[in-house]
Amino acid sequence: MASPSSDNSTPKGEPWVWFTSVGLLIGLSMVAGLLGLVLINGFSVFWAPQVPTVKFKDGTEIVGQFVQRRVRPNSPASDPQYERQYQIGLRELNSTSYVWVDELNITEEKIAPETLGLERMENGPAFITPKTIVDAAGKPHAMDATTFSMIRAEVEHASEIRERVLDINQNKIGLVNAEMEETRISLRRAEDRQEPTVELTDKLKTLDTKFAELKKEADEISKLTARAQLEGVDAKGRSVTIPFAGIVRAWEPNRMTTMDRIGLMFSRMHEFLFDAPREANTEGGLMPAIFGTLVMTVFMSLLVTPVGVIAAIYLKEYAKDGTVLRVVRICVNNLAGVPSIVFGVFGLGFFVYVLGGTIDQLFFSDQLKYNNNTPVFGTGGLLWCSLTLALMTLPVVIVATEEALSAVPRGMREASLAAGASKWQTVRDILLPASAPGILTGVILAMARGAGEVAPLMIVGVVKLAPTLPIDGLAPFLHLDRKFMHLGFHIYDLGFQSPDSDAARPMVFATTLLLIILVVCLNLGAITIRNRLRARFKGASF
Amino acid sequence: MSNARIQPRPAADITGRPDFISIKNFGFWYGDKKALKSMTLDIPERHVVAFIGPSGCGKSTLLRNLNRMNDLVDGIRHEGDIAIKGQSIYDPGLEVISLRRRVGMVFQKSNPFPKSVYENVVFALRVMGVSNRAILDEACETSLRKAALWEEVKDRLNDNALGLSGGQMQRLCIARAIANRPEILLMDEPCSALDPIATGKIEELIHELKTQFTIVIVTHSMQQAARVSDRTAFFYLGELIEYDTTEKIFMNPSQAQTEAYISGRFG
Ligand SMILES: Nc1ncnc2c1ncn2[C@@H]1O[C@H](COP(=O)(O)OP(=O)(O)OP(=O)(O)O)[C@@H](O)[C@H]1O
Numbered sequence: 168m169a170s171p172s173s174d175n176s177t178p179k180g181e182p183w184v185w186f187t188s189v190g191l192l193i194g195l196s197m198v199a200g201l202l203g204l205v206l207i208n209g210f211s212v213f214w215a216p217q218v219p220t221v222k223f224k225d226g227t228e229i230v231g232q233f234v235q236r237r238v239r240p241n242s243p244a245s246d247p248q249y250e251r252q253y254q255i256g257l258r259e260l261n262s263t264s265y266v267w268v269d270e271l272n273i274t275e276e277k278i279a280p281e282t283l284g285l286e287r288m289e290n291g292p293a294f295i296t297p298k299t300i301v302d303a304a305g306k307p308h309a310m311d312a313t314t315f316s317m318i319r320a321e322v323e324h325a326s327e328i329r330e331r332v333l334d335i336n337q338n339k340i341g342l343v344n345a346e347m348e349e350t351r352i353s354l355r356r357a358e359d360r361q362e363p364t365v366e367l368t369d370k371l372k373t374l375d376t377k378f379a380e381l382k383k384e385a386d387e388i389s390k391l392t393a394r395a396q397l398e399g400v401d402a403k404g405r406s407v408t409i410p411f412a413g414i415v416r417a418w419e420p421n422r423m424t425t426m427d428r429i430g431l432m433f434s435r436m437h438e439f440l441f442d443a444p445r446e447a448n449t450e451g452g453l454m455p456a457i458f459g460t461l462v463m464t465v466f467m468s469l470l471v472t473p474v475g476v477i478a479a480i481y482l483k484e485y486a487k488d489g490t491v492l493r494v495v496r497i498c499v500n501n502l503a504g505v506p507s508i509v510f511g512v513f514g515l516g517f518f519v520y521v522l523g524g525t526i527d528q529l530f531f532s533d534q535l536k537y538n539n540n541t542p543v544f545g546t547g548g549l550l551w552c553s554l555t556l557a558l559m560t561l562p563v564v565i566v567a568t569e570e571a572l573s574a575v576p577r578g579m580r581e582a583s584l585a586a587g588a589s590k591w592q593t594v595r596d597i598l599l600p601a602s603a604p605g606i607l608t609g610v611i612l613a614m615a616r617g618a619g620e621v622a623p624l625m626i627v628g629v630v631k632l633a634p635t636l637p638i639d640g641l642a643p644f645l646h647l648d649r650k651f652m653h654l655g656f657h658i659y660d661l662g663f664q665s666p667d668s669d670a671a672r673p674m675v676f677a678t679t680l681l682l683i684i685l686v687v688c689l690n691l692g693a694i695t696i697r698n699r700l701r702a703r704f705k706g707a708s709f
Numbered sequence: 710m711s712n713a714r715i716q717p718r719p720a721a722d723i724t725g726r727p728d729f730i731s732i733k734n735f736g737f738w739y740g741d742k743k744a745l746k747s748m749t750l751d752i753p754e755r756h757v758v759a760f761i762g763p764s765g766c767g768k769s770t771l772l773r774n775l776n777r778m779n780d781l782v783d784g785i786r787h788e789g790d791i792a793i794k795g796q797s798i799y800d801p802g803l804e805v806i807s808l809r810r811r812v813g814m815v816f817q818k819s820n821p822f823p824k825s826v827y828e829n830v831v832f833a834l835r836v837m838g839v840s841n842r843a844i845l846d847e848a849c850e851t852s853l854r855k856a857a858l859w860e861e862v863k864d865r866l867n868d869n870a871l872g873l874s875g876g877q878m879q880r881l882c883i884a885r886a887i888a889n890r891p892e893i894l895l896m897d898e899p900c901s902a903l904d905p906i907a908t909g910k911i912e913e914l915i916h917e918l919k920t921q922f923t924i925v926i927v928t929h930s931m932q933q934a935a936r937v938s939d940r941t942a943f944f945y946l947g948e949l950i951e952y953d954t955t956e957k958i959f960m961n962p963s964q965a966q967t968e969a970y971i972s973g974r975f976g
């Protein structure tokens with residue numbers, strides 16, 4: 168009887184199959200590790216844990232949110248000692264938001280139910296014990312059972328008002344400002360040409376009054392909540408007064424139920440996705456960056472797809488085979504290997520300075536002359552970013568398109584030509600539709616690469632904080648000359664340029680998570696389209 | 710000795726031009742390789758001519774020269790001339806596109822476009838710039854009827870052609886090739902991938918089409934050549950060995966090689 172171990176039916180090469188799978192395994196586990204790290208750290212931004220009161224040997228206390236624990240530097244390896252980091256907030260009193268404390272000094276950690284967490288417009292969060300609430304009418308209220316709902320109502324009221332003021336400041340005053348700017352330029356031009364200026368000065372005056380009126384209106388509105396404030400004491404017993412106008416959100420970290428925490432998490436996520444950043448980008452949302460990334464990626468795809476496809480059609484269908492064609496192919500392929508920063512430098516040197524400069528000379532010479540030489544297109548902006556990335560991703564699209572064209576069965580090409588179609592008709596009616604899925608694959612790859620690129624963008628138009636979005640209600644609605652924000656750059660900026668790196672850290676992960684999700688979504692969308700197309704071309708054969 | 714199993718059809722009378730397609734001293738090279746040795750043959754109007762011969766003997770090469778499909782290959786060269794109705798197809802004044810509009814082609818492997826049945830049939834008209842819906846509809850129906858496919862697909866004209874069966878696809882390709890009413894129809898082993906029933910349908914079709922088109926068909930099946938063609942040309946190693954009425958070729962060939970081939974002793 169043959170023992171099961173001497174099974175001869177197993178082919179000899181089998182161990183190598185396992186060996187090859189090791190490669191895949193390593194790759195997958197690295198990706199999983201990366202995603203896990205980003206996921207856990209990214210979500211911690213939104214989660215509100217309990218906030219303990221920590222007592223030390225010397226009798227002092229802090230109230231703060233636990234962040235991380237690490238081996239204390241210089242502690243012996245045999246008997247490691249740990250230190251912990253807490254976020255205590257209240258930067259106006261504590262000078263830093265984050266503190267490291269030695270675990271050996273901690274005597275007690277207790278959960279005080281009355282601790283109140285506050286997210287604020289400035290100076291980091293605050294963890295205080297509330298004492299008195301002064302409402303909008305200036306009337307003080309002592310603490311009782313309904314205090315927290317009152318705080319919430321006040322916070323809500325204050326944010327409503329903040330929103331209204333913001334609307335006036337950004338939209339209405341923005342419009343007036345833009346008009347003023349224009350009028351000023353016209354005025355300068357008129358003065359220069361010694362034309363009558365009365366009308367323009369009048370207009371400027373009207374605009375000035377309008378501006379003052381709007382400012383006044385905004386002031387009036389903010390006054391509605393100016394008196395409302397919260398008084399309390401911090402861990403060191405110092406009394407703090409926080410105006411409600413500066414509070415974004417309030418929560419009771421040690422009293423709330425899990426449902427409340429989840430609710431808070433969603434509210435924070437909403438803010439993250441739909442609001443503008445605050446506090447040097449370490450708080451608030453990413454809406455402008457998400458929007459900028461999307462607009463830029465879509466615009467880049469719109470630029471690169473037609474150019475790449477047309478170039479590939481020429482190379483594949485029309486160009487005569489020979490040395491020149493081979494050299495061009497090698498160049499295109501090498502273009503894909505050029506470091507992206509080189510494209511950035513090229514974009515700055517050629518697109519921004521040469522092209523943009525020329526456009527300014529030709530079409531915006533008035534603007535230059537009468538607006539202190541402020542360039543319009545002669546500086547970084549959405550158009551140049553998209554163009555630079557389009558150039559960078561061009562080889563991807565060209566190669567994919569050429570491959571897709573080669574993959575069209577020869578029979579189809581011959582059938583079309585035999586039916587009396589010209590070459591161009593064959594390309595347009597038969598080859599392009601049949602290779603659309605392959606072309607889309609190339610565009611997907613280009614988009615994924617473009618959406619995640621940072622280096623070239625930093626020098627051709629992406630900024631840390633853009634006051635306006637690239638698409639808005641002001642004619643001509645799509646502002647190709649505007650600088651914009653971008654998720655990739657945002658990550659870089661938070662991680663390496665932020666004044667408060669502790670505060671920026673969780674945001675870096677959350678932003679990374681978002682960027683990954685965004686790229687995945689873009690890809691999924693494109694893949695769905697591609698599969699739809701592919702299904703159309705897949706038919707029964709014999 | 711004649712082959713007892715194959716019963717060729719009797720030769721039809723020549724009613725049209727006897728030299729409708731006239732191949733004169735035609736030789737052909739792929740690069741340095743001579744694929745066709747100089748040959749001369751005339752194909753009469755509204756006749757079916759079959760090209761037979763062992764694999765690699767140049768049948769497709771000659772067929773693909775009749776509508777200059779071989780122009781797609783790099784490094785080709787020819788000598789002699791091919792004329793259709795007396796006009797050389799290499800005439801510089803004749804555009805290759807207009808030549809191909811007069812010469813339809815059906816390939817060995819059916820190759821419908823990934824479009825609707827309707828768009829497949831009217832493709833040749835569309836590329837000619839016809840956009841009148843009535844004309845297109847009419848052409849679609851007549852060619853599908855001629856290709857004996859109308860009854861099967863009339864309710865699914867807007868479905869993707871790739872959803873048809875293999876035999877239907879091949880008939881669709883025939884409908885597509887005749888939609889713009891060419892004068893000549895070239896068929897390169899049109900039935901090689903089909904079952905006997907579909908093959909029978911296509912052979913019937915060839916009979917009917919013969920009343921309007923001049924047909925050149927390449928086939929590997931002796932029976933098929935005998936059944937459908939009026940004349941048969943036998944090729945061997947790039948050379949035209951014998952060209953005569955099908956009856957003559959199958960009953961009483963004058964060349965020993967022809968006889969050996971049709972009686973199945975080599976090939
Ligand atoms: N595109 C090409 N380039 C170079 N040589 C070719 C090409 N097409 C065909 N040939 C050669 O020309 C010769 C004739 O080929 P052809 O396709 O005409 O044969 P055939 O008679 O149709 O054969 P089959 O019955 O197998 O289809 C063959 O030797 C073949 O190798």
Ligand SMILES: [Mg+2]
Nearest residue numbers: 768769770897
């Ligand atoms: Mg052949």
